Amino acid sequence: MRFYCLVLCLLTSSSVAIAADKPNIIYILSDDMGFSDIGCYGSEIPTPHLDSLASKGLRFTQFYNTGRCCPTRASLMSGLYPHQAGVGHMMDDRGFDGYRGELNRNCVTIAEALKPAGYRTYMAGKWHVTKQVDPKTEADKHNWPLQRGFDRFYGTIHGAGSFFDPNTLTRDNQFVSPLTDPEYTPDQMANGTFYYTDAIADHASRFVREHHYDNGDQPFFMYVAFTAAHWPMHALEHDIAKHEGKYDQGYDSIRNMRYQKMLDLGLITKSDTVNWPIPDNKKELTYWDWDKRNMEVYAAMIDNMDQGIGRLIESLKETGEIENTLICFFQDNGGCAEGYGRGGMGGPRAAAPTMAVLADDYLQPDMTPKQSRDGFPMRTGKGAMAGPADTAIGYGEGWATVSNTPFREYKHYVHEGGIATPLIAHWPEGIRRHGELESTPSHLIDLMATAVDVAGATYPTTFHGGQTIKPMEGKSLVPTFDGNSIEREAIYWEHEGNRAIRVGNEKLVAKGKNGKWELYDISVDRSEQNDLSLEKPERVKELVAMWMAYAQRANVLPLNPKNQPGRGKR
Template identity: 75%
Template sequence: MRCSRFMLFAGLLLAVFCRLPHARVSAAEPSSKPNIIYIMSDDMGYSDIGCYGSEIDTPNLNQLADSGIRYTQFYNTARCCPTRASLLSGLYPHQAGIGHMMSDRGHDGYRGDLNRNCVTIAEALRPAGYRTYLSGKWHVTKKIDPKSDADKKNWPLQRGFDRFYGTIHGAGSFFDPNTLTRDNQYISPADDPEYGPEQQANGQYYYTDAIADHAVRFIQEHHVDDGEQPFFMYVSFTAAHWPMHALDKDIAKYAGKYDAGYDAIRKARYEKMIKLGVIDPDATELFPIEERLKETEFWDWDKRNMEVYAAMVDSMDQGIGRIVGALKDTGEFENTLICFFQDNGGCAENYGRGPKGKPRADKPTLEPLAKDYLQPQMQPRQTRDGYPVRVGKGVMAGGADTYIGYGGAWATVSNTPFRLFKHYTHEGGISTPLIVHWPNQVKRQGELDSTPGHLVDLMATAVDVGQATYPKTAHGGQAIKPMEGKSLAPTFRGQQIPERALFWEHEGNRAVRMGNYKLVARGAKGKWELYDLSNDRSEQHDLAESKPAKAKELAAAWQAYAERANVLPLNPKRPK
């Protein structure tokens, strides 16, 4: 999908008539209800896009921010699948059955499958006349290798989506992703008649491009097939989750960009964030990066990891630009609410960063894979053309035969100026940008908004602006838990929403925010720490001992939440 927009649309229009028996051209007036597009990136930190402080080139997100609102105190849930469960359901993740990851830990809050006590945004909007689309990562079911249709009960089409292209599992190669699926059927990226080399960037499959290109396809085919209806689309990128995989043309753009090192890049981001107004220098300290996280012996290797990471973010932004272009081409841009956010903070996991790795072979050493071979593993053993996949220090990231994460020092840079990372409920683990853009309704162009918000608010927002009715029962009469969030729509007009407490728990890491005060603990046995975020958002000055009454008040609020929201027992282990 690299030709001009006009040629692309004409080709897709022809494809619709040739390929889809139900295709029709509607003469009806467009819907007065807005289209809604929620775009989420993966394993990115608060400062990783240009309009929040980064040196990475993200012109399309920057433009959406310049014409919309940037929220500076919005939150996710600290981890990939709990965030997806919370976003989709409008509940805290344990209430939706996914308090941890995709395994059953023997308690209702930890089943590892999206439960039937919730509805997804797609299920809530469909009765209001919306068509529903998903392109990208799903990751809210443990049934990734289904033996029957019953095993697919929590796949996208069975949870309210009309069309789906993406992966059921949570991580994988960007060049050969496992569990790649169209609608309900696994497909091979090397043997896909609907998305072959002629549609791919330089004839090469790259998952970030594929996600964006299918989002474009859904917009354009919706315009032809169902233009009288509004649509909801969830675009769930896997960039910039490990492995550090990117196209050569994008990596080349960042060659030498990180030569100055971790501290210099982080300081430059901090200063840019202050200049942009994203952070208050009086409320955020730029504390040192832990020395133990810095790579010294293999610096050129680790510098390369960040160059590839930047290329991944850049590629995602290019895809978002194509999505915006498709909206403009179909006349839907003005009446589309676009929200961009992230699933957790930067990732300090050391995947692939072990002992020194092996050099690349001069030629393939394994048999090539058949085109229709379905990749079963998160980390493939080999590339399609027969090169072994390599990990370890010194293995230069980027290509399909590598599988490397970017590590704790760069994750600290990503999370500038906050503490800790993905997994943790300190600000570095749960803070996300939120960009809101909707020309028909959002007139606060380029403004910053400090309203504290949470992913649970996005269900409430969709139901509000989509004029939908959130159900009390669904799935054959099953009782549905009430929404936990508040619609953000009043803030689009500069109004306030009621102040409320926000809660977190993941792997024993837990937190509650009420007003400007936040109580947070690291690990199930960690002691409570208390911070006044109005003057200490980087969480450096613990007030738990000096303000014991406030700490006690917030701890009681968290305990009440944990008891009602299926959080307890705290961080249970898998049954043996």
Template identity: 70%
Template sequence: MSIQFWCVRAVHCVLLCLTAAFALPERSTDAADRPNIIWIMSDDMGFSDIGCYGSEIETPVLDGLADHGLRYTQFYNTARCCPTRASLLTGLYPHQAGIGHMMNDRGYDGYRGDLNRECVTIAEVLRPAGYRTYLSGKWHVTKNTRPKSHDDKHNWPLQRGFDRFYGTIHGAGSFFDPNTLTRDNEFISPASDSEYTPDQFPGGQYYYTDAIADHAVRFVREHRRDHDAKPFFMYVSFTAAHWPMHALENDIAKYKGRYDAGYDAIRKARYRRMIELGLIKPSSTELFPIEESAKETEHWDWDKRNMEVYAAMIDSMDRGIGRIVESLKTTDQLDNTVICFFQDNGGCAENYGRGGKPQPRQDTPSLEPLDAEYLQPDMQPKQTRDGYPVRTGKGVMAGGADTYIAYGRAWATVSNTPFRQYKHYTHEGGISTPLIVHWPDGLNRDGELEHTPGHLVDLMATAVDLAQADYPTTAHGGHAIKPMEGQSLVPTFRGQSIERDAIYWEHEGNRAIRQGDWKLVAKGARGQWELYNIANDRSEQNDLAQRFPDRVEAMAALWTAYAERANVLPLNPKPKKKQ
């Protein structure tokens, strides 16, 4: 059936008293008129890493959502974790929200490493519109990960519009003992958490991917029980499959031997599958080659294990999403819930933990066990809870809590099939993401592909549209709020087009602009502009800059105008020196 538009019955009420230092007028509308909205984001995964986008990794839940929903073939993120989160949460380009790089202050408004007060989060927009707001998973949009006072939590989830939060403030960490683990506003230890105990762990031991999914399920059920008159918004921010390669042994065993054929064979199989699915066309998307220097030969068994663990991490996440979907079914909320799945950046070629000599695993613990209440402070723990040193290096078989290793450039190239480059870069491999939209009550394009280009900034505009919310012009005590940058995707739910001038990117000097089928892209602050026709060359192998200099000049001027207005300049500034 076609999308049914609802009538707005807006009644302005008294100002909500929020924990954040802002207030917006609440608008009351029947929950039945508006859908629940769930954003699900994975971490450090490539365009081809789930089954319905070409992967051999088993993701039946996501595949099922795609079969009864819509798959976008040209959707984009911002190439890096925290800029993507800033952009997603605010509907702005990341520099406009203050997070053009990572969580440090580089001395310029676009690079403060904290969400600024000239933006509002999606929770700050939807809560005054009558939505309950929930977050389970990774936050990573503030540098105050170790606050000394409550005031230092001004950019924590509850202070930026969320009613409930379970997850991590920091951007990376152990899946078995995550640092900055938080419930609502307080740090907790997974080993002493009375609200989430071993009898509730699906895999028999604490595993962060399971915990994120299980708390999302809890929020769904508690919402149905306690707040059924309101719609809800929930942001589920998984850390799978970001390094370290951590997974439960039963999940790893499922993929043992799956990658024996090697990097090239797996990548070619994905490429063929993507063509069969209609995601790419062989006439316009060649298979970008894997660099020989990236392939492991001496340590092949070790690197094969890394990919087996990576696949296990994604498999586990898919099952967790399945539990969320099942909770929506059992609470009779699935049909009127818009679920969007996407990724924060392309596959990660970082070599974290892959260098140096391997440290052998000891037969018995050599360190004192940690107290259950101990709050693990480090991104890379020094030891496991039971006293084993955490190990890195080639030859250390990934998976367990005592290892801390990334899966490397060759496998990242497989993840990004068939595109060029990786996380950090604004070539297609760094910024291309799946987008699956599932909404039984409002979508009747089961299993269809949508080729309209889109960007994460569009998800704020889409949520505002669906929720009949008012995007504010001022907030946070009178601060002027920057206008949304995106376009609502709701027309594409009906097979209609959306109009936009261009889409823009910048990260670490890597920069790009897409205008229609044309993309201008450069690698590094000093890199020369390259020009590609994405309709004919999605894998960016035939640079047309010399052939069309006038187009290069015109698009570069557009990008510069964007950079000047969006706090992008200066390009890639150095971190601010500590006083």
């Protein structure tokens, strides 16, 4: 048992920290999924393990991310807005401190913040906060997980790729091949074959068990970052088979069913949302059987992820840790409308390999492989049925609209469809509200503050050899666990010129660098259909001034700078 001393209990400001044991903390992040994509948030996709966590914990209805993959990861890990952590865009240096494409040294990760409080730290999955994806020296790994506070790591340094042959697959600090990794062999794999979602879940479960046997007197923090359900649409055949025919009725019917289920669950109301018809130009009308298959595979990817979360939960139960573990599940951005692999015409797999079979120890270097390991060239385009390792296809705008039911826009944007995410919080010993909804507007910057709070940790003012650390931007979510409120000035966003501020129920938002500001009352118009900017010009000016003050202090400006090779690099 890990006991606080009486003095520490008296000094701590958090009522939760008075608990006899410091809790374990597990943050689970999924990839490119919309607000309505899991069962307890409206989906037809079965997610019984996430639903079970929700039924015994809290579901947040107004939790937000940053609208894009690596800015979300930088913000989550640092408790800062992404530009403050150096990742205002992607993994490229655009010549300004907010856009370096590297997690900077003026922030600490959650792992770095919790280790001085006695925590062991583990990560499984997608890192994606450094451009050093193929380092030649140890110095180039300065922003890899083990160099940013994690004791153990298994996953990918890069941001996307094949689920059957991921690039930059890494164990601790060394690249590994999925076919020759002596520490993860087919008999240890959940389905007897390598599939990256399984591999992430299997390692997370392994870390729980090995921690229990090797370091059971310490609490742990674990970050589990799935790549499901990011393109390419890859899934195991037995998972795909469970969803065949489920989407025959089409985009609108599925979206209507989700909307009604969300109403029934109390996640939304008819007074604050609109379930508008999906325009035909967002649908695939000619190659319907092909696009229906894409959604079947997408559903299979989420289904498989939930199975893996179930194995992780079981490992906590087996080691007696489930009651005092804070588990939070959330997503990095909204549904993805990108046209990845959807152009042109594709076709069936060739009858026999047309390329050389790759050696088992081959380290696959590309985000999209040129071929499968068994010698088949990559297939894209309409008619190439998604699922197998030799396909590279996304599910497109029509299904992304379904995923984001009933919100506007998608990944990249900061209208609700791009930034709204489920947040499930489960902690039997620390959350006394079970099966309830929590409507407090909150953001993933709050997860650093929450971890520091429940861990009884001290957030540092200096780190990395005396570097000044920027203060946390977030607020601890612990008060909501008891039904109490959180006070904050505002929540802010910017990505690729898309920008927003939320103050109370008011949200000011613009699409694109030159897009005009729109004003919405989220309490009655969360679908963002009734722009109030012309009716309330003075309020728009006030909110714009607040946003500009944030942009100036948080390294957001200049707005969406373009790549300028060599300029200001360091």
